[in-house]
Amino acid sequence: MTQHPLSFPAVALATSLLPDADTCWNALQRRDRAYNGRFWFSVRTTGVYCLPSCAARPALRRNVDFHASPEAAEAAGFRACKRCKPRDWVPGKGSDRGLSRPVARACALFDAAAADTPPSLAEVARKVGLSSGALGKRFIAELGVAPRDWLIARKRERLRSALRGGASVADAIYGAGYGSPSRVYESSDKALGMTPATYARGGAGAHIDYTTVESDYGRVLVAATRKGIAAVFLGDDDRALEKSLKQDFPAAEIVRNDEELGPRVKGVLSRLYGRKPSALDAPDMPLDIVGTAFQWKVWKALTEIPAGETRTYGEIARQIGAPGSARAVGRACATNQAAVVIPCHRAVGSNGALTGYRWGVARKERLLAEERRRSSR
Secondary structure, rough: OOOEEEEEEHHOOOOOOOOOHHHHHHHHHHHHHHHHHOEEEEEOOOOEOOOOOOOOOOOOOOHHEEOOOHOOOOHOOOEEOOOHHHHHHHOOOOOOOOOOHHHHHHHHEEEEEEOOHHHHHHHHHHHOOOHHHHHHHHHHHHHHOOOOHHHHHHHHHHHHHHOOOOOOOHHHHHHHOOOOOHHHOOOHHHHOOOOHHHHOOOOOOOEEEEEEEEEEEEEEEEOOOOOOOOEEEEEEOOHHHHHHHHHOOOOOOEEOOOOHHHHHHHHHHHHOOOOOOOOOOOOOOOOOOOHHHHHHHHHHHHHOOOOOOOEEEEHHHHHOOOOOOOOHHHHHHHHOOEEOOEHHEEEOOOOOOOOOOOOHHHHHHHHHHHHHHHOOO
16 A cells, blocks of 8 residues: 555554445445445344445344444454455455456456565566556556556555464565565555554554534544544534544544644644645645555545536546546545545536535535635635
8 A cells, every 4th residue: 555655644444434324235235346345344143244245145224334444343343254254355356346357367367476476567468468558557447556556555465464364473574475574664654554563463552633623514523643634524423523533443542632633623624714725745734644546646636626616537537647547536535534635525426416425415515615605706
């Protein structure tokens, strides 16, 4: 996993933002593979949690809960399903994202090779019947990342899986394909969000402060690590916002700290009210959020959209040089944890419709309307 060069994640345990319960339930009814990795569901009567695409017998709605990550499901007391193996799910692997045959086969070839000696891109491209350049473009269009970034993410996932499975730190490092422990510790913020030993203990020691304030758009929750803003949530109820924060960071130490976060709240509100433009590298608003290289490209493009204006997912895809990846752009918007600071409310559907927004479509509409009003002065 890679991230913006000016920010480093303090925790990388939440793999997705949780869609609303109705969206999750509808996806579960369809066994929609497109939602694998966006949420996990648990069944109270069996004590098991699964991927949305799991082929197990459907459960009754009253017995089902939804979780933002495997860690959140396990923290609630559920164990992994032996049928769909939800802990083994990897973004972009197999047919979970509707991959074309060449890309799916290329992923399988990379995965089948020894971790420390992956085949070259040229070798894999030749086996799937494409040139290296064509395969690279397919990866970006279908997975949102170049083959090199995909391989890095897979290596880091192997490391995380081994540590979660109880392997020693040394065995996990070498088994994942790293040449030496020093390479992992030098980049542990990128690979795990903490040192391997801390990650193996379930994230013990990771610390997030948060506070909530009132705004013209409802309640605002701002959370931060010592390195920067980790989350900005919008909503109507403090308890619901706090619950979402704990779901997104299930293994972190989360503490309310109104006084310490005063200056950062001021910066967030300045952007909410249009007094300052959004910017990923603003000195008064350092970010500490997890994202792939593709996600950061999308988020940066969002901050370049003038206030009050919108761009379709397809337009953003073309802007970042990845035409044909509109769906991946939509997923990048959905995983944005810093509302307003990264203005995903400025992204719209192909027909200009104000499509799904984690904080509510009505709030998205109001944000845009207020931005247009200020811009017309």
